[in-house]
Amino acid sequence: MKKFIALLLPLAVAASFAPATVAQEKTALVPLPSLDDFTKGQDGWALGLGAGVEYESAYEGSDEFGFEADPAGALQWRSGDNIFYFAGEALGWRGLRDDVWLFEATVGFDEGREEADSDDGYLNGMGDSDEGAEFVLQARRAFDADWRYWLDGRVIASEDGNIGIFGVGTRFGEQLDGTGHELSVVAVYHDSDRANKDFGVNAAQAAASGYNQTYIDSGIRSVGLHYNYRTYINDNWLVFVEGLYEHYSSDVRNSPIARGDYEAELGVGFIYMFF
Incomplete structure (x- = not known):
């Protein structure tokens, strides 16, 4: 969180000297509430800064929940059907093609996991996993140009393994400015490297924690619902309001790291748009 603020605030100062364009309409690149677009349909710079509060699992697989304050927003630059953005620890591009295809590429970071994430000591002996770079590639295909229904595919790749997310979603309302409600059904796949990073217990961890040594094969990680x-x-x-519920597969639920059968979070917040 501190790193996000430290990176965004200098950009906010710099961007305040950029020429502002008066928005005549608020047409988002893609009218989906799950995709931030602060450009109001105009080419050039856009900046949104804010904050939110989330009630969420302490770590993936945890049955401990708590509140956490997080920054929100991004610095964006739009040129036609392309938006380039910087959001604290993520740098990316998003582009619309033929009105029904959306492509996105992002470089970001996985914050990792620490033993201290569990207040009840369930991670004692598991060691800390460091923050690492992640590369995200995404494609969405709408059934028509108004993006009432769509299909979504996403790959999150890192040196610690890979995750695939596949979903189908719908938005409610007639707005084209990215507001309103959106609901999607998703299935999450992980390879064995990522599965064992998050839910496996190797020999050293088993000896230090007292958990049984656990190896998880690649396969379905969870199925769930996402709401925006x-x-x-x-x-x-x-x-904005964001909600997530994902029910773990039987392989994940059998891990001693998975104290609960699901992952869930609910967040609310606000963003101020400068241009």
Whole structure:
């Protein structure tokens, strides 16, 4: 969180000297509440900064929940059907093609996991996993140009393994500005490297923690629901709500790291758009 703020605040100061374009309409690149677009349909720079509060699992597989404050927003630059963005620890590009294809490429970071993430000591002896780079490639295909229904495929690749996310979703309402409600059904696949990073217990960890040594094959990680809501209070203030529920597969549930059968989170927050 501190790193996000330290990176974004200098950009906010620099961007404040950029020429502003008065928005005549609020047409998002893709009218989906799950995709931030602060450009209001205009080419050039856009900046949104805000904060949110999430009630979420302490770590993946945890049955401990708590509140966490997180920054929100991004610095964006739009040119036609392309948006380049910087959001703290993520640098990426998003592009619309033929009105029904959306492609996205992002370089970001996985924050890793620490023993201290469990207040009840369930991670004692498991050691800490360091933050690492992640590369995200995504493609969405709408059934029509208004993006009422779509298919989604995403790959998250890192040196610690890979995750594939596949889903189908729908949005509600007639807005084209990225506000309204959105709901999607997703299936998450992980390879064996990523599965064992998050839920496996190797020999050294077993000896230190007392857990049984556990190896997890590649396969389905979870199935679940994702919900997003966005609405404007006025021309500059945006309020958002995000919810997630994913039910783990039997292989994951059999891991001693998975204290619960599911992962869930609910977040609310606001963003102020400068341009």
